[in-house]
Amino acid sequence: MFSLENITNLVSTWLYANLDPTWALVVQFVIVGVLVISLFSILGLVLIMMERRVAAWMQLRLGPNRVGPRGYFQTVADTLKLIVKEGMTPDGADKFLFNLAPFIVMIVSMVIMAPLMFAKGFQIWDVNIGVFFITAVSSVSVIGILMAGWASNNKYSLLGAMRSGAQIVSYELSAGLAILTIVVFSGSLQVSTIVESQADGWWLLKGHVPAVISFVIFIIAVTAETNRAPFDLAEAESELTAGFHTEYSGMKFALFFLAEYVNIFVVCAVGATLYLGGWMPFHIGNWTSFNQVMDYIPSSAWFFGKTFFLIFVIMWFRWTFPRLRIDQLLNLEWKYLLPISLFNLLLATVIAIMGLHF
Amino acid sequence: MSFIRQYLSDVISGVKSLLTGMRLTGKYFIKHKETNITQQYPDNRQELFAGLPDRFRGEVVMSHDDNNEHACTGCTACELACPNGTIKIVTKFDMTPEGKKKKAIDKFVYHLELCTMCNLCIEACPTSAIKMAQNFEHSVFDRRDLTKVLNKPGSKVREGVE
Amino acid sequence: MSLSAIIFYLISALILGAGLMAVTTTKIFRSAIYLLASLVGIAGLYFWMEVEFIAAVQIVVYVGGIVVLIIFSVFLTQQAGQQMPATPRNRTLWSVLATIFGFALTWNLVSAYGFKALDVEFDDNVERIGTKMLESGSGGFALPFEAVSILLLAAMIGCIVIAMKSTSEQK
Structure with a gap:
């Protein structure tokens, strides 16, 4: 059966056999870096294409269909255009910070990838605080956005950045509490342990009502955290032209754009890991033959299937709901999501202590 | 107690209205072959001449x-x-x-x-x-x-x- | 020098350099960003020491919380974009002297004690931190934990009371 675990083990054994540990580690860093960067570019191409297709079909349109077979090279053409475009820096901008901001946003979304478990035994860094690490590092990306908004020396950018900051800081709370619900159930912060705790069923299915409620809250909160519609106030084009990236062009803009999509991928991967069992195949109780058929599907396919399903749900939100006003946005968080998720956490704790989950 | 009932019914009706919207767009997405209304103009020029509304x-x-x-x-x-x-x-x-x-x-x-x-x-x-x-x-x-x-x-x- | 030591010195240089830049720059927003770099460097140092939980807490509290707060207050300050006047020379002199004396004092204390390595198994198991927080017996931190919780709760309620519009007065 196809498995990524064998490949990684093979590479690791070979490296440690032939090099001294320090250099083996360095070579591993390089391999991981190359893999992450190529994953980034592939994700950018695939997700942007997917977004345009989903958007078109939901709005009774066809979507791109001219470049390449059925329009599938459209994003490649767009990327080429962005690469050859001049990356302008406005005259009144704080040039150092202006040029630094896209890289901060990008690096943050790269670092968050570390604890993700892409397949069975295929993980960059199995840190013992995996989920907490993701929550912690993702809070840094707001600094990149604030920096971009400030350094552009443009009132729209500044307003967009401040909206984005207020939004991310508020929604981090309920996203964190939703994650905590699953941490309470599984009793660990480590990603691999959380996935293993779902071998006999996904938390969404065996966690009763609290898991379902926290799943819904998690999806809403991460949609807000990634600044996507209906929470895209930070770049509300009818009010703020393009929000914090108004002044960016060319490849610097492309980095923001790419980081947005990679962030969506990461949060959906976290959602899939916590609620849908990560790479764990779908098993039903005692149906042995059914379970064996499910086991034949490679674990990476399970992981990416679940993640892309969640990405599709978030895109579905974007092309269905109208944008919220800022007061509605904060009302939703502070009056609805936060109290509900606090109460939900209490309920989950009671269930976990009593051992009521399956 | 009425305040809590009001709060919960707000949440439920909100979720319900969101699901209604998602059902519509979901239907469009699945049946996109039938619902799509784009005219691929230069390709279907003759058709357009024959049958405009x-x-x-x-x-x-x-x-x-x-x-x-x-x-x-x-x-x-x-x-x-x-x-x-x-x-x-x-x-x-x-x-x-x-x-x-x-x-x-x-x-x-x-x-x-x-x-x-x-x-x-x-x-x-x-x-x-x-x-x-x-x-x-x-x-x-x-x-x-x-x-x-x-x-x-x-x-x-x-x-x-x- | 091993690779580990090189990384340690690089991170330390980042922390100190960014800290120095934060206090010497004349642009207030850049100062906040240098502070951010310094705090991220400290988190990096914790990661280097393999105490991931403390490192993540450092990032959440200082980078995600305090620096964002500082940046917000910079945004709300008037004339925040302007360059501030350069520090007068005698003020620089005195602050340099104060730094030297502070450094000398610390050095004196540390060298008197010596860099002794404790022979204790060190780990930052999150589960143990959690149980210690709620343990009321010896070595438990239940009382300080609860005291801090109540303090924070009081602060939160106070914030809500201050921010709340009293509807009765308007009528």
Whole structure:
């Protein structure tokens, strides 16, 4: 059966056999870096294409269909255009910070990838605080956005950045509490342990009502955290032209754009890991033959299937709901999501202590 | 307690209304082959010529019959009705066989580049001399080509149309 | 020098350099960003020491919380974009002297004690931190934990009371 675990083990054994540990580690860093960067570019191409297709079909349109077979090279053409475009820096901008901001946003979304478990035994860094690490590092990306908004020396950018900051800081709370619900159930912060705790069923299915409620809250909160519609106030084009990236062009803009999509991928991967069992195949109780058929599907396919399903749900939100006003946005968080998720956490704790989950 | 009931019913009705919206777009997504309304214009040009909707308006034309006669009396009702001065009627005086002078159109000048296809001129016309055609390929290389004279050369008003 | 030591010195240089830049720059927003770099460097140092939980807490509290707060207050300050006047020379002199004396004092204390390595198994198991927080017996931190919780709760309620519009007065 196809498995990524064998490949990684093979590479690791070979490296440690032939090099001294320090250099083996360095070579591993390089391999991981190359893999992450190529994953980034592939994700950018695939997700942007997917977004345009989903958007078109939901709005009774066809979507791109001219470049390449059925329009599938459209994003490649767009990327080429962005690469050859001049990356302008406005005259009144704080040039150092202006040029630094896209890289901060990008690096943050790269670092968050570390604890993700892409397949069975295929993980960059199995840190013992995996989920907490993701929550912690993702809070840094707001600094990149604030920096971009400030350094552009443009009132729209500044307003967009401040909206984005207020939004991310508020929604981090309920996203964190939703994650905590699953941490309470599984009793660990480590990603691999959380996935293993779902071998006999996904938390969404065996966690009763609290898991379902926290799943819904998690999806809403991460949609807000990634600044996507209906929470895209930070770049509300009818009010703020393009929000914090108004002044960016060319490849610097492309980095923001790419980081947005990679962030969506990461949060959906976290959602899939916590609620849908990560790479764990779908098993039903005692149906042995059914379970064996499910086991034949490679674990990476399970992981990416679940993640892309969640990405599709978030895109579905974007092309269905109208944008919220800022007061509605904060009302939703502070009056609805936060109290509900606090109460939900209490309920989950009671269930976990009593051992009521399956 | 009523406050909690209010709160919960708010949450439930909110979620329900969101799900209604998502069901609609989800239906569109799944049945995108049937629901899609995009016309792939240059590819299906012939189809478009054959079957545009009845109410599609392309440009104003004046209908002429086989004897090269039209129904325009030159009353300028359409010119007055036009909100942005698209129509300009140049009149002349014909001599009737009885020796009387009769008002008739010399040129019915129509500026397609100004026209918004609002249909007001068609409604204003008392004799139904002009109508909307469904031709939509209006691109030309010279702007002057968009200024058209609608009555054909040598045409005259049909007998009996006052 | 091993690779580990090189990384340690690089991170330390980042922390100190960014800290120095934060206090010497004349642009207030850049100062906040240098502070951010310094705090991220400290988190990096924790990661280097393999105490991931403390490192993540450092990032959440200082980078995600305090620096964002500082940046927000910079945004709300008037004339925040302007360059501030350069520090007067005698003020620089005195602050340099104060730094030197502070450094000398610390050095004196540390060298008197010596860099002794404790022979204790060190780990930052999150589960143990959690149980210690709620343990009331010896070595438990239940009382300080609860005291801090109540303090924070009081602060939160106070914020709500201050921010709340009193509808009765308006009528």
